[in-house]
Amino acid sequence: MKPHLAALALLALAASLLSQPASAATVRVQAGQDLQAAVxxxxxxxxxxVERGFYRVNLRIDKALTLRGINRPTLSGGQVGxxxxxxxxxxxxxxxxxxxxxxxxxxxxxxxxxxPGAHRAVVRKNDLTYNLFGLWIEKANDVRLEHNTITGLxxxxxxxxxxxxxxxxxxxxxxxxxxxxxxxxxxxxxxxxHAIFRGxxxxxxxxxxxxxxxxxxxxxxxxxxxNRGGLALMEVRDQVVRNNRAWGNSDxxxxxxxxxxxVVENNVLAGNNRGFFIYDVEYAELKNNLVxxxxxxxxxxxxxxxxVVEGNDFIGNREQVRYVGARDERWGVESGNHWANxxxxxRDGNGVGDVPYEANDMVxxxxxxxxxxxxxxxxxxxxxxxxxxxxxxxxxVPSVVDPKPRMVPTHQNWSEWRGKHFPGQ
Numbered sequence: 561m562k563p564h565l566a567a568l569a570l571l572a573l574a575a576s577l578l579s580q581p582a583s584a585a586t587v588r589v590q591a592g593q594d595l596q597a598a599v600x601x602x603x604x605x606x607x608x609x610v611e612r613g614f615y616r617v618n619l620r621i622d623k624a625l626t627l628r629g630i631n632r633p634t635l636s637g638g639q640v641g642x643x644x645x646x647x648x649x650x651x652x653x654x655x656x657x658x659x660x661x662x663x664x665x666x667x668x669x670x671x672x673x674x675x676p677g678a679h680r681a682v683v684r685k686n687d688l689t690y691n692l693f694g695l696w697i698e699k700a701n702d703v704r705l706e707h708n709t710i711t712g713l714x715x716x717x718x719x720x721x722x723x724x725x726x727x728x729x730x731x732x733x734x735x736x737x738x739x740x741x742x743x744x745x746x747x748x749x750x751x752x753x754h755a756i757f758r759g760x761x762x763x764x765x766x767x768x769x770x771x772x773x774x775x776x777x778x779x780x781x782x783x784x785x786x787n788r789g790g791l792a793l794m795e796v797r798d799q800v801v802r803n804n805r806a807w808g809n810s811d812x813x814x815x816x817x818x819x820x821x822x823v824v825e826n827n828v829l830a831g832n833n834r835g836f837f838i839y840d841v842e843y844a845e846l847k848n849n850l851v852x853x854x855x856x857x858x859x860x861x862x863x864x865x866x867x868v869v870e871g872n873d874f875i876g877n878r879e880q881v882r883y884v885g886a887r888d889e890r891w892g893v894e895s896g897n898h899w900a901n902x903x904x905x906x907r908d909g910n911g912v913g914d915v916p917y918e919a920n921d922m923v924x925x926x927x928x929x930x931x932x933x934x935x936x937x938x939x940x941x942x943x944x945x946x947x948x949x950x951x952x953x954x955x956x957v958p959s960v961v962d963p964k965p966r967m968v969p970t971h972q973n974w975s976e977w978r979g980k981h982f983p984g985q
Contacts, residue, residue: 588630595619595635599627610635610656619644621651629655632687636660642673643691652682661691663713665722670696671710674703683708693722694743702732712743718766723748727755735760745770746787749777757782767792768806779804786982790814790832797821804828810982812837813854819844828852828971831980834859835877842866850971851875853978856882860960865889873969875900876978881919881960888961892917896964906967917965920957 584605589598591613602608604623612631618641621627627644634657637643641662644653653672662669671691674681676699684706688694694710697703710724724740726748727733733755740746746762747769749755755777762768768784771777772794779801784790790806792815793799799822806813806829813829815837816822825847829835835854836846841864848871851857857877861884869891874880880899883889891897896912904913 591615591633599625618642621646621648623648624650626652626654627656628652629657629686632657634659637662637669637671637691639663641667642670642696644672645675646672646678646681647675649677649679649681651678652684653686654682654684655686657687657689659687659689659691661693663692665692665720668693668696668722668726670694670722670726672696674698674700676700679703682706687711691722693726694724694740696722696726696728697730697733698726698728699730701730703730704734705736705738706734707737708739710738710740710743710746712741712765714742714764718744723770724762724765727752730755734758741765746784747771749774753777756780763787768809770794771796775799783807784813785809785980790829793817793819793822799823802826805830807831807977807980808982809833812859815839816841816844823847825849828977829854830977831982833982836860838864840864844868845870847871848970849873850969850974850977851877852974853877853980855879858882858960860889861885867891868894869897870895871897871966871970873898873900873971873974875969875974883920883958883960885958887958889959890961890963892962892964892966894964896966897962898966898969899962900969902965902967904965911967913965913967917962918959919961920959 586607587598587602588609589595590611595615595617602625607626609628609630610633612633614634616636616638618637637660639660643658643661658671661671670693671688672695674697678700680702682704686708688710712721721744724743724746728750730752731754735757737759739761741764743765745767746765749771751773753775758780760782762784763786765787767789768787769791774796776798780803782804784806785808787809789811790809790813794817797820801824804827809832812834813832817839819841821843823845828850830852832854834856835851836858838860840862843866845868851874853876855878857874857880859882899917902917904915
């Protein structure tokens with residue numbers, strides 16, 4: 561090789577080596593040492609390992625690094641400000657006990673505050689306890705929250721608590737395997753799209769999930785129980801809500817309010833005051849859900865129409881449907897739903913009733929007006945009154961009508977969900 565070409569090759573190699581980042585280092589912090597100083601001294605990409613101990617700190621992380629707890633160290637904010645504040649992208653927080661944020665609702669104090677621009681943050685296998693907000697995540701995309709336990713200010717009223725996870729103006733979040741309780745709303749989701757919520761347990765809060773103005777999200781295999789409300793979807797579209805369980809909530813299991821173009825399937829709603837609360841919903845599919853042992857199976861109102869409602873089981877609800885509308889709403893047009901209080905027959909044995917099922921008949925309306933009448937619903941006299949109402953259309957009001965009621969439920973294990981009521985309900 562000619563000398564000048566060899567020199568050029570060496571220069572190119574040197575430039576390449578200089579452009580490569582140095583190897584990431586691991587820094588170990590022991591109890592009694594300055595955790596904030598260690599974080600400040602770390603280089604981007606480093607790992608800071610925190611040994612077991614108690615650290616009074618309001619930690620600020622402004623570079624990409626991993627903060628890893630060894631044997632569950634405790635980071636306490638001393639009830640001032642945020643315990644951990646993340647302002648850089650690509651930060652990982654794992655294996656920590658994070659507690660004692662400030663209590664200012666105005667300042668939105670949180671155990672972990674993910675600031676705008678802190679994209680791709682990963683928060684996993686942490687305990688967040690006695691913080692105002694567990695996690696506040698704002699304008700940060702592709703965040704992952706995995707297998708955290710979040711417990712709020714359980715000794716104060718719900719209105720004085722923050723939310724377990726506050727997700728605002730984000731895309732691509734994955735919220736999976738978390739256990740959240742004793743907060744205002746376990747998951748509060750606003751203007752956040754293309755997210756996945758899977759395998760979470762949400763209980764003893766106002767809403768398991770309070771979900772607004774958010775599109776193209778998946779809600780799957782979650783348990784929401786012993787809240788005021790389970791899952792509340794409001795002003796949303798293009799959602800998939802499937803394989804979830806909402807039980808023992810003092811108001812609703814699943815609220816659908818101003819929802820469009822969404823699929824709600826294979827969910828269990830048991831022991832709630834209202835299984836479904838459906839208000840102003842259009843172009844949605846409700847399929848193969850089990851609605852069992854609620855005070856009201858479905859509360860349907862405000863022009864909720866043009867929906868596909870097929871293959872659902874309505875069993876043991878004190879009122880199957882409470883419908884407020886000006887004309888009949890037809891459900892089960894293709895394959896029908898199962899109604900445990902159906903009084904029709906199946907003479908040809910094809911599994912489909914020979915006469916349509918109608919909710920909101922004369923007996924239903926009388927029982928709403930005179931609640932004590934519910935004690936007589938199984939009596940022959942009341943059943944005869946239902947048949948009379950069917951024979952005299954002048955007594956009829958608009959109703960949910962199922963032309964193909966199924967004689968047998970799809971969910972053979974429905975009896976396992978009886979008795980799961982909110983305490984005192």
